[in-house]
Amino acid sequence: MNLFAKKQPAAIPAHVAIILDGNGRWAKRRGMPRTFGHQAGVENIRKVALLCSEFGVKALSVFAFSTENWKRPQPEVDFLMKLPGEFEKKFADDFKKHDIKVMFSGRRTRLSPENLEILDRITSRTADRAGLVLNICFDYGSIVELTEAVQAIAEDVKQGDLLPADITSDVIASHLYTKDLPPLDLFIRTSGEQRLSNFLLWQAAYAELWFTDAYWPDFGRAELIKAFDSFGKRDRRFGGLKKG
Numbered sequence: 001m002n003l004f005a006k007k008q009p010a011a012i013p014a015h016v017a018i019i020l021d022g023n024g025r026w027a028k029r030r031g032m033p034r035t036f037g038h039q040a041g042v043e044n045i046r047k048v049a050l051l052c053s054e055f056g057v058k059a060l061s062v063f064a065f066s067t068e069n070w071k072r073p074q075p076e077v078d079f080l081m082k083l084p085g086e087f088e089k090k091f092a093d094d095f096k097k098h099d100i101k102v103m104f105s106g107r108r109t110r111l112s113p114e115n116l117e118i119l120d121r122i123t124s125r126t127a128d129r130a131g132l133v134l135n136i137c138f139d140y141g142s143i144v145e146l147t148e149a150v151q152a153i154a155e156d157v158k159q160g161d162l163l164p165a166d167i168t169s170d171v172i173a174s175h176l177y178t179k180d181l182p183p184l185d186l187f188i189r190t191s192g193e194q195r196l197s198n199f200l201l202w203q204a205a206y207a208e209l210w211f212t213d214a215y216w217p218d219f220g221r222a223e224l225i226k227a228f229d230s231f232g233k234r235d236r237r238f239g240g241l242k243k244g
């Protein structure tokens with residue numbers, strides 16, 4: 001555990017989610033193609049996952065490709081579809097060293113069989129690890145996640161395994177990709193945009209929000225400490241009253 005975490009243990013969220021935004025603008029500012037920014041963005045996922053592991057965060061959810069990102073020009077989508085292969089090649093050694101477990105959240109109907117195979121392989125190879133859980137959200141969208149959950153629950157009701165009155169919030173949460181992760185504490189978005197863009201809508205119900213102007217490839221240790229420091233000062237009441 002690092003010094004900051006030792007000094008301010010309450011500032012370390014159990015579960016952090018990041019909308020890693022601004023890769024394209026970061027590249028454009030350098031006169032480079034958008035894909036150059038995505039390349040730098042992948043490298044930064046590795047870096048920030050290692051930082052979160054060092055700070056003692058339990059789970060980190062990163063939004064790497066949304067269900068809406070298919071609307072982008074085909075060459076950019078093709079580039080982004082190479083990401084799972086990049087994760088596998090580039091992250092394996094470091095993640096092994098730091099005991100990082102990888103999981104995948106996303107729709108399974110549109111990704112190529114090759115990408116699903118890679119994501120499943122990374123998941124199964126790292127399944128026994130006890131360190132940080134890196135939740136890679138790829139072809140992820142909250143609305144699809146919730147729609148699929150409703151379909152699965154309706155199927156259980158149809159089969160007679162569940163009564164409508166027994167559909168509690170816990171039942172719904174148990175049908176989400178994040179079912180085994182701690183509740184979401186801190187929701188970060190880089191690049192100055194201030195919207196949720198269909199990321200973890202249910203899970204963010206009581207998350208603290210943190211927006212920074214930094215583009216994702218520039219988001220590093222200093223930015224993370226700023227976010228955690230702010231998180232540590234928040235008064236999280238969950239609808240109750242202020243402590244003390």
Ligand code: IPE
Binds near residue numbers: 022065
């Ligand atoms: C985020 O960066 C990465 C993905 C959405 C895949 P963007 O590609 O959205 O970068 P900007 O927002 O256009 O700068």
Ligand code: IPE
Binds near residue numbers: 020195
């Ligand atoms: C959200 O960023 C999706 C990911 C980071 C993967 P976008 O750049 O796609 O979102 P909008 O279009 O600004 O809402």
Ligand code: MG
Binds near residue numbers: 021
């Ligand atoms: Mg963007």
